Amino acid sequence: MQNHKLPPASLLFIFGGSGDLNYRKLSPALYNLFIDNWMPEKFGIVGIGRTEYNDDNYRSKLYEGIKLFSRRKEDNSGHWQQFSQHVSYMKMDAEKEEEYQKIAGIVKTKEQEFGEHPNVIFYMAVAPQLVPDIAKKLGPLNICSDTKCTRIVVEKPFGHDLASAHELNQLLMSMFDETQIYRIDHYLGKETVQNILALRFANALFEPIWNKNYIDHVQITAAETVGVEGRGGYYETSGALRDMVQNHILQLICMIGMEAPVSFEADEIRNKKVAVLNAIRKIDRDDAHDFAVRGQYDEGWMKGEKVPSYRKEKSVSENSNIDTFAAVKFYIDNWRWQDVPFYIRTGKRLHDKTTIITLQFKPAPHFAFPEEATETWRPNRLTISIQPEMDIRLRFQAKRPGQFMILNPVDMIFNYKDAYDGNEPEAYETLLLDVMEGNATLFMRSDQVEAAWKIIMPILESWETRPPVDFPNYAPDSWGPEDAEALIARDGNNWITLPPLHQE
Numbered sequence: 491m492q493n494h495k496l497p498p499a500s501l502l503f504i505f506g507g508s509g510d511l512n513y514r515k516l517s518p519a520l521y522n523l524f525i526d527n528w529m530p531e532k533f534g535i536v537g538i539g540r541t542e543y544n545d546d547n548y549r550s551k552l553y554e555g556i557k558l559f560s561r562r563k564e565d566n567s568g569h570w571q572q573f574s575q576h577v578s579y580m581k582m583d584a585e586k587e588e589e590y591q592k593i594a595g596i597v598k599t600k601e602q603e604f605g606e607h608p609n610v611i612f613y614m615a616v617a618p619q620l621v622p623d624i625a626k627k628l629g630p631l632n633i634c635s636d637t638k639c640t641r642i643v644v645e646k647p648f649g650h651d652l653a654s655a656h657e658l659n660q661l662l663m664s665m666f667d668e669t670q671i672y673r674i675d676h677y678l679g680k681e682t683v684q685n686i687l688a689l690r691f692a693n694a695l696f697e698p699i700w701n702k703n704y705i706d707h708v709q710i711t712a713a714e715t716v717g718v719e720g721r722g723g724y725y726e727t728s729g730a731l732r733d734m735v736q737n738h739i740l741q742l743i744c745m746i747g748m749e750a751p752v753s754f755e756a757d758e759i760r761n762k763k764v765a766v767l768n769a770i771r772k773i774d775r776d777d778a779h780d781f782a783v784r785g786q787y788d789e790g791w792m793k794g795e796k797v798p799s800y801r802k803e804k805s806v807s808e809n810s811n812i813d814t815f816a817a818v819k820f821y822i823d824n825w826r827w828q829d830v831p832f833y834i835r836t837g838k839r840l841h842d843k844t845t846i847i848t849l850q851f852k853p854a855p856h857f858a859f860p861e862e863a864t865e866t867w868r869p870n871r872l873t874i875s876i877q878p879e880m881d882i883r884l885r886f887q888a889k890r891p892g893q894f895m896i897l898n899p900v901d902m903i904f905n906y907k908d909a910y911d912g913n914e915p916e917a918y919e920t921l922l923l924d925v926m927e928g929n930a931t932l933f934m935r936s937d938q939v940e941a942a943w944k945i946i947m948p949i950l951e952s953w954e955t956r957p958p959v960d961f962p963n964y965a966p967d968s969w970g971p972e973d974a975e976a977l978i979a980r981d982g983n984n985w986i987t988l989p990p991l992h993q994e
């Protein structure tokens with residue numbers, strides 16, 4: 491393994507320590523960082539929650555989650571024994587101000603034990619409505635006068651709309667400096683998403699054609715086969731547009747659309763990304779139906795299993811108008827992208843679990859081939875598979891072997907599994923390590939979050955004022971409502987699904 495510098499001594503307080511996010515994602519991520527020798531030499535992890543645990547049964551509970559969800563399930567090398575010694579649990583009612591002194595007490599104890607002042611990280615793995623209140627109580631603790639050593643990590647959703655996101659930003663920034671606030675978008679931690687920057691800016695090949703002169707349109711599909719998975723309570727306040735588009739998908743658009751950064755400084759990258767968001771054409775509320783389509787899944791069959799409609803899911807209203815599917819056509823008004831449509835779609839209970847980005851190129855300017863040669867002609871395409879396949883495919887024309895001149899499309903494929911050992915870190919590993927190291931490049935700055943809300947607000951407002959008349963409007967195991975097909979077909983295009991590897 492490469493030699494690397496370890497992050498400084500760190501103390502992590504996980505609010506929501508007994509919750510699902512910690513169980514499925516955070517603990518497995520921290521554990522894998524430990525196995526890969528990325529955790530600081532001195533560290534402590536304190537789970538905070540209302541459930542009754544002692545340290546031992548809390549650790550056992552986390553280990554259970556690790557065995558289920560970690561990318562490394564079995565471990566016989568004693569890593570868990572060592573790692574778990576750093577983990578403890580504190581039962582605390584986060585609503586009671588006086589309880590927060592316990593946190594200050596733990597920081598003091600650890601300071602003595604470590605022989606230095608650790609970075610103190612407050613991770614908000616709690617319901618979004620609790621974040622402002624907890625932050626208000628953490629602010630006055632004055633854990634450390636140096637702004638570099640305390641950090642607060644805030645999960646999405648960051649706000650419910652533009653106004654609430656702005657309010658939350660104001661509140662956090664009244665207690666923490668922007669450099670101390672880490673707003674998570676876990677898509678940015680995915681290897682395949684980070685690789686977009688490498689593909690674009692470490693190669694001279696793509697950049698000259700990465701613009702409106704050569705690209706016909708861009709598509710992003712982020713499809714899931716699962717329903718709301720017991721998260722009906724949250725989803726009823728959210729919907730696909732808020733849950734996936736405001737954050738993950740707009741971030742993917744930024745990665746594809748941004749100008750070349752001058753350096754990898756956090757603010758440089760974030761400036762370039764926010765410039766894309768600011769250039770996205772504002773959709774007029776009254777024209778939203780021309781640019782955006784919503785859907786909600788019905789009951790039906792999913793891979794041989796009968797599944798309920800969204801309206802029959804737990805904690806969901808039987809008249810719910812919440813979108814479980816959204817498709818939008820965006821434009822970026824700048825020199826690079828003027829009039830190139832960016833079609834995006836996302837939804838639950840769709841046919842496949844797949845996230846792909848496709849850049850479809852314009853046709854070759856002149857065709858010298860005989861007509862019969864071009865019957866199977868297709869435009870060039872660059873497809874970036876984010877998950878679960880992790881690959882990049884470049885489609886171009888080749889001559890089919892034989893005595894006839896017949897062209898057909900072939901793929902040149904870079905596949906992570908073939909090229910590397912297939913054991914890449916999970917998004918949360920990368921992001922947690924960045925927080926400990928104090929690197930905010932992959933986190934959302936306040937202006938990014940607000941710019942993203944501004945883009946989707948007119949669609950949300952339009953949907954709220956005009957209740958859908960056709961919900962539920964798509965069957966499980968489909969690709970969403972028919973209107974989504976029409977949205978893209980109007981421009982003479984169609985949604986691209988990824989053919990299985992080595993097939994067209």
Ligand code: BG6
Nearest residue numbers: 646676677714733734738845877
């Ligand atoms: C989360 C959403 O942010 O992303 C979920 O709240 C969604 O509804 C999830 O299922 C998808 O993440 P991934 O990494 O599986 O694509």
